[in-house]
Amino acid sequence: MSKVVLITGGSSGIGKSVGDYLTQKGFTVYGTSRSPEKYTANNFPLIGLDVTKTETILEAVKIVIEKTGRLDVVINNAGVGITGPIEEIPEQEIKNNFETNFFGPINVIKAVLPQMRKQQSGLIINVTSIAGYMGLPYRGIYSASKGALELVTEAFRMEVKAFNIQMTNVAPGDFATNIASGRYHAPVLENSPYKNQYGTSLKLMDSHVDAGKNPLEMAKAIHQIINSPNPKVHYKVGEFMQKFSxxxxxxxxxxxxxxxxxxxxKL
Structure with missing residues (x-):
């Protein structure tokens, strides 16, 4: 029987590439999206889910289990970017970022653990970021949210080992996706003391994403992890210099x- 995979944020970017690739490899894949009705040409079904709303997480997990009777792999891929001088980013935008990038994955994990414990098996893959290993200027909030997920995974995986449930992190570098268009950009303010430095950094960040690697590389890496009998704690996928950093x-x-x-x- 093919393994059942649930991918949050499966409508575009890395999530869609992973879903397409795993579908080709014979897995039973379900993706999620806040607006699944917008994506009618997907190669795998999309279920409505907003990681900031616990009730939608519980409902999506319930749907998959009712359809398949099990849940073998969960990929916490949904996430959002955020840029700006920390001094100038509104507090609510900081909280929104952590709701999606940190609390969302935790609540997805909480929702799937009872089924995996019942099966006495399961694999949870948390998509973090190489940015989560260091505090990057004008990306500090993003670095913090992804770094927090890295650390909580280290603790979580030790807590669930007794139930034969595995957990790991995969930290991508820059990939050619639409993350730049979807992230929150603090505006470059005319009267801001950060205007010149932030403006320069923002152009540099966008150019890195535009010149990023093919998301198919992440799909292949995740496929290898799923087939690994004993996944590592951390994986990094990206350009050599990004990993070497x-x-x-x-x-x-x-x-x-x-x-x-x-x-x-250039600061």
Whole structure:
């Protein structure tokens, strides 16, 4: 019997690429979207789900279990970007980002654990970000939300091992998706002391996404993880230098690493 996979944020970008690829490989895939009716040409079914609304999470999980009787793999992929000087980002936008990128995945995990415990099996893959390994200028809130998910996964996976449930993180670098168009951009204000630096950094960030890798690489990496008998705690998928930046952070003195980042972002 093919494994049943649930992917949050499955209507576009990395989520859609993963869903398409796993469908081709014979998995039974269900994706989610806040507006599934907009995507009629999908290769796998989409279920309505908003990760910021717990009732929709519970309903979507219930639908999949009723249709298939099980739930083998859950991919917490839904997420949103956010950019801006931390001083100028409205508090509500910071909270909104954590609701989607941090509390949303936790609530999805809580919703699926009873079924996986009943099966005595399951795999949960949390899509984080290489940005979550370091505080990036003008992306600090995004770094914080993804870094928080990385750490909570480390704890969570130890708590669920006794039930034969596995959990892992996959941290992508820049991929050619529509994340830049969907993220919250604090406006570049004319009278802002950050105007020039933030404006330059914003153009650099957008160019990185536009020149990013093909999301199919993430799909292939996730397929390998699903087929792994003992997934690692952390995976990184992206350009060599993006992955190497994590190694440099471990071995370089803090101020030297900070200087490298500032040079990179032309600060």
């Amino acid at each position: 994590i190694v440099l952070k471990r071995i370089l003195p803090d101020k030297i690493y900070e200087k490298l980042l500032m040079n990179h972002y």
